[in-house]
Amino acid sequence: MNAQIPHGVGVALGPRQALRRALDLLMPPQCPVTGERVVAPALLSPAGWAALHFIETPYCRRCGVPFAADYGEGVECPSCIAEPPVFDRACAAVVYDDASHKLVVGFKHADRTELAAMFGGWMAWAGGQMLSPHTLVAPIPLHRFRLLARRYNQSAFLSEAVARIAGAVHAPRLLRRTRATPPQKDLSPAGRRRNVAGAFAVPAEHRAHVDGAHVVLVDDVLTTGATLNAAARALKAAGAKRVDALVLARVVKGGVGAI
Numbered sequence: 001m002n003a004q005i006p007h008g009v010g011v012a013l014g015p016r017q018a019l020r021r022a023l024d025l026l027m028p029p030q031c032p033v034t035g036e037r038v039v040a041p042a043l044l045s046p047a048g049w050a051a052l053h054f055i056e057t058p059y060c061r062r063c064g065v066p067f068a069a070d071y072g073e074g075v076e077c078p079s080c081i082a083e084p085p086v087f088d089r090a091c092a093a094v095v096y097d098d099a100s101h102k103l104v105v106g107f108k109h110a111d112r113t114e115l116a117a118m119f120g121g122w123m124a125w126a127g128g129q130m131l132s133p134h135t136l137v138a139p140i141p142l143h144r145f146r147l148l149a150r151r152y153n154q155s156a157f158l159s160e161a162v163a164r165i166a167g168a169v170h171a172p173r174l175l176r177r178t179r180a181t182p183p184q185k186d187l188s189p190a191g192r193r194r195n196v197a198g199a200f201a202v203p204a205e206h207r208a209h210v211d212g213a214h215v216v217l218v219d220d221v222l223t224t225g226a227t228l229n230a231a232a233r234a235l236k237a238a239g240a241k242r243v244d245a246l247v248l249a250r251v252v253k254g255g256v257g258a259i
Contacts, residue, residue, distance in 0.1 A: 032106050032115065033099050042114045051099035055092050055126065055250070063225065064090045065252055085225050087217065087232040087243050089130060092250035093122035096221055100249045104220055108154045116154075119248050120161020123218070127246040130216055131166040136209065137246075138174035140219040140231055141200070145180050158248060159218035174210065175200050175231055184227065192226035200231045202238035211239035222250040 029041040033048035044052075058070040060077040063085060067075075094100045106112040107119070124131065131137070139155035147153060156172050163170035178201050184192050202210050215235050217228055222245070232243040 032112065033102050042112075042118055044118075048099070053095040053097060053099075054122070055095060062089060064092050064222075064250060066095070085232075086229040086236065087225070087245045090222060090225070090228065090245040090247065090250075091127040091130065092222055092247045093119070093126040094249045096223075096249035096251045104249060108220060113152065113154075113157055116157040116161045119158055120165050123158065123162050123246050123248060124165040127162070127216065127244070128166070130244045130246065131162070131168050132214070133167050133169075134214065135166075135168040136171040136174060136213050136215045137163040137166070137168045138171045138215055138217055138235075140217060140227060141173075141175050141177045143177040143180040155219050158220065162216075162218060162246065168216070171206070171209065171215075174202065174206050174215065175234065176203050184223070189224045189226070192224050193229075196227050196230040198230070200234040202234055207238050210235060212241050213239075214242045215240050215244070217243060217245045219245070219247050220249065222247040 028037045029039075029043070030036060031038050031043070031045035031048040033051055034045050036045040036047060038045055055064065055066050058067040058075075059065060060067065060080055061074050062076045062080040065077050065079075067077075096104070103115065103119075107115045137159050139153060139159040141155075142150065142153045159172060160170055162168070177199060179199055181195050181199050184195060187195055217231050217235075219228060222228065225245075228245045228247075232240075232245070235243045
């Protein structure tokens, strides 16, 4: 069993998830991407698998954006060269496109939390080089008001799955959201940075855990990196030696945009 400090990913799930599970028993489960029948919940059909675009090399050494051609080991994209991110490295499992958009929306807004185990496996595969038994795996936190409204933090479900699969240390309360912020989806890149500036802090009781540590931040989607940068800045200010980021999906040119 992997270690934890201290655990807790959200508040009790409400009746919608219980209803969803009951419906899975009454009606044949469907692929969350294509709608085709599958043998069990949280499984993809062959067409669903084929619709996803998993990210493999070559990609930017720093932010993980995929390259159209192999430019050599350790190459960074122009954006990272011009404005290096605060986090040391980022990896994503899949491209955020029409297919993965359906998965993320169902997981994030429709109580499809049973998908977390599958997603965690993809992410642990994508970020295997940044995960070790001593790594602190921490989700991007929700503000308490949004957590009460949504009833669960989807990033905490992902971080728990990643830590369990990789044998790393799950640290779901390592960061705290200090203020409520509007959703990022309709903001410009500059607006996103302003929106989350100073929005995260390491609670005093966890500063000893952070000091000198390697932290992997977990989130569902990487768009501009503004949220991950703000969280990484708070961790490094508290003494973290290295902060990496691991996400389920990342937006690339030609994607459907952020949610």
